[in-house]
Amino acid sequence: MTASAKDLAALIPSGFTLGVATSAFQIEGALNEDGRGPSGWDAFAAKPGSIVEDQSPATSCDHYHRMPEDVALMKELGIDSYRFSLSWSRIQPGGSGPVNPAGLDFYDRLIDLLLANGISPMAALYHWDTPLPLDEAGGWMNRDTAYRLGEFAAIAAAAYGDRVVRWVTVNEPATVTTNGYALGLHAPGEALMVKALPSVHHQLLGHGLAMQALRAAKVPGEIGITNVYSPMVPASANPLDKLSSGLMDVFQNRLFADPVLLGKYPDVIRAATFFSSFSPSAEDMELISQPLDFYGLNYYMPTRVGAGPGDGTVPEGMAEAMGDDLSDSTPGAPFHIASFPDTEITAYGWPVKPDYMSVALAEMAERYPDLPPVYITEGGASFEDVVVRDAGADRLIIPDERRLRYLADHIGRAIEATAPGGAADSIDLRGYYVWSLMDNFEWSGGYKQPFGLVHVDFDTQVRTPKASYYWLQELLAARNGAAAAGPDVERPAETADVERPRPVG
């Protein structure tokens, strides 16, 4: 049963961060303003057929112009921390070379406003929007992009290092490789299948070089990477299904986590003949596996995997975002994603499985005994919302009970699993960031996959908090109340961080 906000608040450990997350390309709009250069996503989204109904990211939530209003919504919500990403193309329009002062200034103002409102800034350096000139030179298939990210990290450190409380180097490299380079569903639209492997190594190297630059700048904030993790579940006890699920686990989870946390790629990758020429240097692996201050984990759902191409049934929302040519079963595909029986699904067709939040954490704990402190850097659900006009009070009501339940159940499971005696109690879980503050441009899903706590009317830009927003507000207020009342409960550590950035290391 879903816990009430008050009951859940009582479970939240002291110092646990609750935040919301967004990313630059998904919310900012203003793609051609104040010296921003084009990104690979600008070009990809402009190609007919790339985005659902060819929807455009040009304005999106218009956050670039409405940033103070959005920070006010966060303040009103009462969150501890805000995770956003820096638009590389806004700050360094060419992806190398000169810096754009107007771009730097935007995040300067954002960070200051967050701090003035008691919200600690968590900045991601790379959330998928590669500057177009770098994509044109091969993007993440080109090793040079990793060095460019290192250079960008140094620029960001010099500009914001004194105030950013937590840094994410790279967000979900697995999604960039799978969707951007293997299947062609995201920018830069390459469908290289297994030949996309170099994009894995170069993103991880980019993470390593970015960390090195942030460390060299002696930023006081904590530094980590964000990987998505999806527990893999074989569709049956059939050995072929088990094998397929194991392979998916390697390609989606281990390929990205093992090098960072264990310093090596999974053996099966090294053994496969088509990768036999892949032999990263010891120096690369050292950069990639340097000690982290935290590990960022995005958890949305488990994945059920069956052998062979499947029967071609893909949930409607997913099919729409994948485009017609990829939504049918792919003849000859070695494995497919199967649906979970009797399971609620989101608008994307993703299974809602809060129990697997605990499984994800337990598997991480088992695989990586030296895991640093963990933040769930994203979790949330897209559901079609219904906007109801409350004529009496002249306001809109958005009763998104399913999203609210998703969040309550997942936050609850994460806290239970990492509490003493829980399935993953060796993990030092420090926080949970809800994806997302507001409905936004959901990549190839366009505006048809709303994940927000706040509804955005994309015609008028009017923001309306949903029931899930008010629920989170109540949870935070109850937690703060409990913290204030309890004699031995400390105030959330976040506030201390904001006032006095903690030296690292």
Ligand code: BGC
């Ligand atoms: C990404 C977000 C995305 C969310 C929902 C994560 O993979 O980091 O940018 O909007 O999932 O699909």
